[in-house]
Structure formats: C-alpha cells, structure tokens
Amino acid sequence: MISELQSIGSTPSFSVMRPIQGVATRLRRLVGSAKARPIPDRLARFDSPEFLAKTESLADPWLREHALNVLKDGYTVIENAVPEKIVDVALTTFSEWKERNRQRFLPEFYKQGCFLDRVVNFQNVFDEFKALFACNQSLVLQDYLFGSPATCYTSLFFEAATQQAIHRDITYFWTCPAYMYFGI
Numbered sequence: 001m002i003s004e005l006q007s008i009g010s011t012p013s014f015s016v017m018r019p020i021q022g023v024a025t026r027l028r029r030l031v032g033s034a035k036a037r038p039i040p041d042r043l044a045r046f047d048s049p050e051f052l053a054k055t056e057s058l059a060d061p062w063l064r065e066h067a068l069n070v071l072k073d074g075y076t077v078i079e080n081a082v083p084e085k086i087v088d089v090a091l092t093t094f095s096e097w098k099e100r101n102r103q104r105f106l107p108e109f110y111k112q113g114c115f116l117d118r119v120v121n122f123q124n125v126f127d128e129f130k131a132l133f134a135c136n137q138s139l140v141l142q143d144y145l146f147g148s149p150a151t152c153y154t155s156l157f158f159e160a161a162t163q164q165a166i167h168r169d170i171t172y173f174w175t176c177p178a179y180m181y182f183g184i
C-alpha cells in the first residue's frame with residue numbers, strides 16, 4: 001500500500017534531451033506542475049526512536065503488538081485479517097471469470113498447466129476483490145504507521161504463487177516521501 005508515487009525515468013541520450021526538455025517545460029507551464037526532482041532518501045516516518053517509544057506505550061494491545069513487530073522485524077502476521085466469507089466470494093468470482101474467459105487466454109498466460117500466472121489489479125473491475133483490501137484488518141495498522149489512511153496502489157494475483165527468491169521491490173515502489181508502502 002503506498003501513498004504517493006513519483007516515477008523516475010531513465011536518462012535519454014543527449015541528442016533527444018533538448019527537444020524533450022523543451023516539450024516538458026511547455027507542458028509544465030500549461031498544467032502548472034512542478035519540475036520533477038529526486039525524492040530525498042529519508043527514513044520512513046515510523047522509523048525513529050520517538051515513534052518506537054510512542055508505539056511501546058500504545059494502549060491497544062493488538063495494535064501495539066503488530067506495530068512493534070513491523071518496527072522491529074519489518075513484518076507481522078495477522079491471522080484472519082480478512083473474514084473467510086470475503087475470501088471465498090473473491091475466489092468464486094475469480095474462478096467464474098476464468099471459466100467465462102477461457103477461450104481468450106493465450107497458452108503463455110498459464111503456469112504449471114492450468115494456473116493463471118499474473119493477474120493484475122483485479123480489484124479495479126470486481127468489488128469482491130476490493131473487499132479483500134477494504135475489509136482487511138491490517139488497514140488499522142497501516143493507517144497508524146503511515147499517520148494517514150492507506151490507499152491500495154496495485155495488486156497482483158498469482159494462482160500458482162510467484163516462486164520468487166527473497167527480494168526487495170523498492171525500486172518499483174519508490175514513494176514521496178520515501179518508504180511509504182507496504183506489501184500485504
């Protein structure tokens with residue numbers, strides 16, 4: 001979940017830079033946007049001794065436990081974060097959508113035979129998937145750590161899991177201010 005994104009483009013070669021800069025300057029004048037500049041690499045707002053002390057004295061034991069887990073270990077496990085019924089409805093919606101569209105899928109969409117590999121932003125189309133975010137108990141924790149309501153930026157659904165090695169996605173989700181995203 002992330003708040004605000006700023007994209008970082010690759011540097012164009014010198015020969016195309018001047019015309020592109022000219023267009024960008026004119027566009028900025030038209031829409032009144034600020035000139036793009038690097039995002040300072042500051043710590044996350046919740047990454048400070050003061051925030052840790054505040055969290056240690058939280059009255060709500062659930063929030064205190066999970067917030068401290070995130071601050072100390074970088075993650076926490078929230079059992080039953082989404083009601084089972086909402087998960088079942090989302091899975092049924094997915095299965096029905098898959099069946100309805102079977103003829104449209106190319107062979108390379110599948111992994112291990114019959115599993116769809118990478119379904120992006122299903123929540124933009126199906127309310128049943130929106131509920132997985134909106135009714136997720138982790139939102140209380142995220143809102144506390146962000147200090148403002150979390151927003152769903154994007155979702156990926158891998159029917160057969162991603163099978164990726166442990167990695168960091170920070171270069172893809174660089175936020176302004178920095179480090180304002182969570183994967184759930």
Ligand SMILES: O=C(O)CCC(=O)C(=O)O
Pocket residue numbers: 118156162164169
């Ligand atoms: O398929 C992708 O975009 C990568 C997904 C990923 O890195 C992740 O789920 O952590």
